[in-house]
Amino acid sequence: MPGTFASCVLTALLLSLTWADHHHHHQESELSCHKLSSPNADFAFALYKSLNAQTAAGKNIFFSPLGISTALSMLSTGASGETHSQLFSSLGYSTLNQTQVNEAYEHLLHMLGQSQEHQQLNLGNAVALHSGFNPLEKFLNDVKHYYSGEMFTVDFFKPQEAATEINTYIANKTHDKIKNMVKDLDSNTVMVLINYVYFRGEWVSPFSSSNTHKEDFQVDENTKVQVDMMINTDYYTFYRDSENHTTILVLPYKGNTSMMIAMPDNGKMKEVEGLINKDYIRHWHNKLLKSYVEVHIPKFSISTGASLENILKEMGITDAFGDNADFSAMSDNVELKVSKVSHQAFLSVDETGTEAAATTTVEVTTKNLPFIIRVNQPFLVFILERSSRNVLFMGKISDPTAVGNTGTGISKTVALEDQS
Numbered sequence: 001m002p003g004t005f006a007s008c009v010l011t012a013l014l015l016s017l018t019w020a021d022h023h024h025h026h027q028e029s030e031l032s033c034h035k036l037s038s039p040n041a042d043f044a045f046a047l048y049k050s051l052n053a054q055t056a057a058g059k060n061i062f063f064s065p066l067g068i069s070t071a072l073s074m075l076s077t078g079a080s081g082e083t084h085s086q087l088f089s090s091l092g093y094s095t096l097n098q099t100q101v102n103e104a105y106e107h108l109l110h111m112l113g114q115s116q117e118h119q120q121l122n123l124g125n126a127v128a129l130h131s132g133f134n135p136l137e138k139f140l141n142d143v144k145h146y147y148s149g150e151m152f153t154v155d156f157f158k159p160q161e162a163a164t165e166i167n168t169y170i171a172n173k174t175h176d177k178i179k180n181m182v183k184d185l186d187s188n189t190v191m192v193l194i195n196y197v198y199f200r201g202e203w204v205s206p207f208s209s210s211n212t213h214k215e216d217f218q219v220d221e222n223t224k225v226q227v228d229m230m231i232n233t234d235y236y237t238f239y240r241d242s243e244n245h246t247t248i249l250v251l252p253y254k255g256n257t258s259m260m261i262a263m264p265d266n267g268k269m270k271e272v273e274g275l276i277n278k279d280y281i282r283h284w285h286n287k288l289l290k291s292y293v294e295v296h297i298p299k300f301s302i303s304t305g306a307s308l309e310n311i312l313k314e315m316g317i318t319d320a321f322g323d324n325a326d327f328s329a330m331s332d333n334v335e336l337k338v339s340k341v342s343h344q345a346f347l348s349v350d351e352t353g354t355e356a357a358a359t360t361t362v363e364v365t366t367k368n369l370p371f372i373i374r375v376n377q378p379f380l381v382f383i384l385e386r387s388s389r390n391v392l393f394m395g396k397i398s399d400p401t402a403v404g405n406t407g408t409g410i411s412k413t414v415a416l417e418d419q420s
């Protein structure tokens with residue numbers, strides 16, 4: 001029976017998101033969204049390969065490729081010159097212009113935003129703006145219009161309070177699955193771009209919890225762990241690709257999404273990961289056959305987190321992070337760069353279905369650290385009247401907390417000095 005999925009499960013990328021496009025009716029939207037599905041899938045696999053290269057063996061990888069593409073596209077609306085070209089070519093959008101990409105996201109967000117009875121999929125964007133920082137009107141309008149971006153102001157001079165406000169916002173959007181997204185914010189941050197994806201799907205064919213029992217899961221040659229294995233027997237679509245050493249199984253959710261599991265044969269993970277790209281997924285999708293299958297799927301819940309700066313640099317997005325950064329379409333009076341790109345994701349699979357969430361944040365800071373002046377030792381003070389050039393008041397403040405020097409100066413002509 002080919003349906004016993006008791007060993008390695010390849011990361012269940014939320015691929016359904018990029019494939020969902022095909023179900024759409026509206027002609028214009030279909031064309032527009034379709035423009036993104038192929039470059040976004042290539043970006044997803046390129047990102048997977050980079051993440052995998054820097055992830056220790058035996059560790060999980062889970063992320064939302066669509067979430068990261070969306071956050072970087074929003075960033076690129078504020079980029080110009082070489083900074084923009086690098087973002088666009090790494091995202092696979094070289095043949096498109098920013099307007100086309102923006103319109104495609106507008107359609108995609110609109111399409112995914114239509115809620116269904118048994119499936120919840122929320123993809124959204126926001127910008128946390130520093131109070132007192134005024135980005136160009138066009139940038140804000142594009143983010144609001146095309147990316148449905150919500151704006152809120154925070155005070156980055158109080159980095160901890162700002163982080164708390166941003167994290168509260170993200171926790172709310174991800175149903176508390178991602179609670180501590182940003183920390184250690186720079187006090188010269190002016191903006192944090194936020195993307196969140198939240199998904200909750202119910203299996204078309206739920207598992208019965210009375211069937212769930214402990215089974216081995218072979219992490220690698222030498223490591224076995226015990227998992228809660230869920231078991232169900234029903235008609236499922238699957239494909240056994242012996243040439244490419246992989247078994248494919250699709251578990252549909254109610255609505256328009258499904259989970260595709262691609263499990264390489266014992267010892268073949270590295271080989272399959274090395275080859276895999278969107279054409280494999282498409283090929284496997286086309287080969288699926290429905291059959292009566294007993295499936296064994298682990299019940300699990302994982303969280304992952306990654307800093308993406310180095311990976312994005314390797315992928316060709318370099319200028320955005322350095323002194324060459326050109327975000328002149330965001331602000332024409334303050335020089336900006338990206339200091340951090342972070343991603344966190346969550347996945348939980350149980351008898352009833354799946355819950356998954358991911359957040360991407362892009363922290364935008366001023367290029368130069370502000371010059372800090374702390375008046376924290378005794379100082380001289382003068383209050384000057386400009387037109388007549390008179391010194392109205394003057395003094396020396398040795399201890400700003402010593403308030404009680406009544407009588408000082410007024411009745412004594414000797415010296416206007418502190419008598420304490």
Ligand SMILES: *[C@@H]1O[C@H](CO)[C@@H](O)[C@H](O)[C@H]1NC(C)=O
Nearest residue numbers: 095096097098099100101103
């Ligand atoms: C973007 O490309 C479209 C289609 O080729 C074209 O109609 C539009 O004028 C271009 N927009 C910009 C801003 O270059």
Ligand SMILES: *[C@@H]1O[C@H](CO)[C@@H](O)[C@H](O)[C@H]1NC(C)=O
Nearest residue numbers: 023111112114115116255256
């Ligand atoms: C799901 O697909 C159906 C038909 O294929 C379509 O009518 C519906 O709008 C889709 N829902 C979403 C959220 O895309």
Ligand SMILES: *[C@@H]1O[C@H](CO)[C@@H](O)[C@H](O)[C@H]1NC(C)=O
Nearest residue numbers: 168169171172173174175176
């Ligand atoms: C998020 O906050 C809004 C407004 O306070 C509230 O109505 C909503 O239920 C919250 N959502 C979640 C998932 O907690």
Ligand SMILES: *[C@@H]1O[C@H](CO)[C@@H](O)[C@H](O)[C@H]1NC(C)=O
Nearest residue numbers: 241242243244279280283287
């Ligand atoms: C193995 O993968 C390649 C590339 O997707 C495909 O052309 C080939 O048909 C696959 N083999 C089988 C048996 O499906």
